[in-house]
Amino acid sequence: MSEDIANSPNQSEENVQVEMEAFRVFLKSRGYRVTREREAIAESILLNHDHFDVDELFLNLRSKSPVSKASIYRAIPLMIESGLLAAVYLENGHMHYERVYGREHHSHLRCLTCHKIFEFNAPELTQVEKRISRMMGFKSEGHKFEIWGLCANCQAEKK
Numbered sequence: 001m002s003e004d005i006a007n008s009p010n011q012s013e014e015n016v017q018v019e020m021e022a023f024r025v026f027l028k029s030r031g032y033r034v035t036r037e038r039e040a041i042a043e044s045i046l047l048n049h050d051h052f053d054v055d056e057l058f059l060n061l062r063s064k065s066p067v068s069k070a071s072i073y074r075a076i077p078l079m080i081e082s083g084l085l086a087a088v089y090l091e092n093g094h095m096h097y098e099r100v101y102g103r104e105h106h107s108h109l110r111c112l113t114c115h116k117i118f119e120f121n122a123p124e125l126t127q128v129e130k131r132i133s134r135m136m137g138f139k140s141e142g143h144k145f146e147i148w149g150l151c152a153n154c155q156a157e158k159k
């Protein structure tokens, strides 16, 4: 679960309220209803999660404000469309998501043993994105770069 994720920038209550308001404004502007359920899902994501999948979110919500997985699956694309959330990587066939609003672009290291996610930022990756795009006559809007393997802790335990 997400409490053991390294480098988690914890959200302040104030930030969460700003993002919740942005989400409500987005929903209204597209003619979607602001429901208690959508708010509960969004709030839980914004408060508790950095990198998560639907199962984790479902378990986390269950104790406080139970919602169905179907509702979560419907709410997530809305949060992505609103610019609060992005789909970031697949693990065992499950898409994982993270908060992106107001955050800098970064890449991930993913440990295959303990499933921790480490974030890093390497500006040279943006240069590669630009160079390749120029070469291919492509108008790029972003890139994803992921490293997977064993984190330092898990390597130590294998010895």
Ligand SMILES: [Zn+2]
Residues within 6 Å of the ligand: 111, 112, 113, 114, 115, 116, 150, 151, 152, 153, 154
């Ligand atoms: Zn590990």
Ligand SMILES: [Zn+2]
Residues within 6 Å of the ligand: 051, 098, 106, 107, 108, 119
């Ligand atoms: Zn991340």
